[in-house]
Amino acid sequence: MVNSKHPFIPYGKQTIDEQDIQEVVKALKSDFLTTGPIVDLFEQRIAEYVGAKYAVAFSNGTAALHGACFAAGIRDGDEVITTPMTFAASANCVLYVGGIPIFADIDPKTYNIDPKEIRRKITSKTKAIIPVDYTGQPVNLEEIIKIAEENNLVVIEDAAHAIGATYKGKKIGSIADMTMFSFHPVKHITTGEGGIITTNNKLYYDKLKQFRSHGITRDKTLLKEYHGPWYYEMQFLGYNYRMTDIQAALGTSQLNKLDMFIEKRRKIVKQYNDAFRILDEVTIPFQSRDSKSSWHLYVLQLETEKLCCDRKEMFEALQKVGIGVNVHYIPVHYQPYYQKLGYRNGEYPISEEVYSKIITLPLFPGMVNEDVEYIIRNVKDLITKYSLKSNG
Incomplete structure (x- = not known):
């Protein structure tokens, strides 16, 4: 063994430079600290990077998964198939909306969820699949999406590990019905804490935006009544899962690298x-x-x-x-x-x-x-x- 006083090397760590710091300082000096124009910019940049139509930022990756489960219509008693070889959030998000996590075993080579096991676990109660791109290696999306289409299921890809990865030449984030990326400090880029859902589905996009802000909308086309320009409605029980402009400033700067x-x-x-x-x-x-x-x-x-x-x-x-x-x-x-x-x-x-x-x-x-x-x-x-x- 090497007996050295080499500095401790953690398994993962953020990489922050002076440009990142200056972008955060600019946000702190701006008119917006919480969800404002920099969050909008960050969402736009992420969507462009992965090739998706829409992106909705959240306070963390778990909150983003929670939002995706809600947008997918998962409710009490619905079954959602995912992998046991993951962080607890991939299954917890199903419990948050009253669903039942159903685990399917993994492929012994890739350690990703095995599509054959997914097929074995489908029942009349199955509503969605949450495959996890373990370590950053994409799952067998072609087979999983085929299974989903055959059984009218939603695919929520947990790509917390996989921003920048590709599957058959396409960027992860543009393929599944919804894809979650995490911006925890040990991930590829960081916002301190943060997560995002990318999607090509406008209905999911609208539900996600409303869900992260208490279920509230100001959109006139969605309102049941209209009292004046101040008016808003809480139309369902949402959560305060918004990302701040401070976080988004860091994330936007990090995305450049x-x-x-x-x-x-x-x-x-x-x-x-x-x-x-x-x-x-x-x-x-x-x-x-x-x-x-x-x-x-x-x-x-x-x-x-x-x-x-x-x-x-x-x-x-x-x-x-x-x-x-x-x-x-x-x-x-x-x-x-x-x-x-x-x-x-x-x-x-x-x-x-x-x-x-x-x-x-x-x-x-x-x-x-x-x-x-x-x-x-x-x-x-x-x-x-x-x-x-x-x-x-």
């Missing part, structure tokens, strides 16, 4: 893959020919049957030398709250097996080559130390 950030991520991934593909004791991420990942996360699978240590020991050893590894994700159905709802261990065997072996290595644009080499060296040293071949 998104392609550069993605290229840096891809360069680091190539270094990792070149270093680790020769090791029998690990499996590098699978890359589909149909898509081009934007690489939010780099997930290495430990072939634990070839190692004389478990994942916990490897995790702690890497943390000890300042490498901020993580695990993405604890399957949602493992969570105590979901266990109370009746979800059980053993029902999604591929997700559970993958979870038991994976470890996330640091990946963000601010990493320098010395960081990448340090991580590679330490991982290789640990693999050698714990390999059954070395200890045989």
Whole structure:
């Protein structure tokens, strides 16, 4: 092992420069602090970038998913199929509107939701599918959309990891009925906290805008009555999920650097893959020919049957030398709250097996080559130390 005082390297981190700071300062000095012209600009820029007609910004990605579920018409008792290999928000958003999350197991290569499993889970109560572009690699959208069309389902793509990714040459965000992107600090670009839904459907767009602002509208064509120019109506129970102009100013500035950030991520991934593909004791991420990942996360699978240590020991050893590894994700159905709802261990065997072996290595644009080499060296040293071949 390398015993060095190398600075701690987190698994993910925002990259903020002076231009970002100046844009936020300009917003702070402007007439609008909350939802105003800069939010409008940010939405327009995101829609243009992904090739969608509309975009609606939210206070965070979870709020955006909540809005998408509402706009899709998911209500009490409706079933929505999603993956257990994700952050809890992908399923929680279904619960928020009274729906029932139905998990479908993953493909053992891509770790994305398996379309064959989606087909098995469809019932007369199924209303939508929420596929997740795990780590930034797009799901099999062609097959998922085909399934949705055959069964009159809405596809809400959770692309929190995948802004800038492409599927069969098309940008993610322009393909599904609705697509969510997240702007949490560890994502490709950040607004501090924030999320957005892109769509080509005007009805969804209108519902999303109203939903994020208490269900209130001032649109004369939608009003039941009209008392005068001050008049507005709350037509359904919405939420205060608005993004601020301060956040949008940061996001708009960050968007100018998104392609550069993605290229840096891809360069680091190539270094990792070149270093680790020769090791029998690990499996590098699978890359589909149909898509081009934007690489939010780099997930290495430990072939634990070839190692004389478990994942916990490897995790702690890497943390000890300042490498901020993580695990993405604890399957949602493992969570105590979901266990109370009746979800059980053993029902999604591929997700559970993958979870038991994976470890996330640091990946963000601010990493320098010395960081990448340090991580590679330490991982290789640990693999050698714990390999059954070395200890045989």
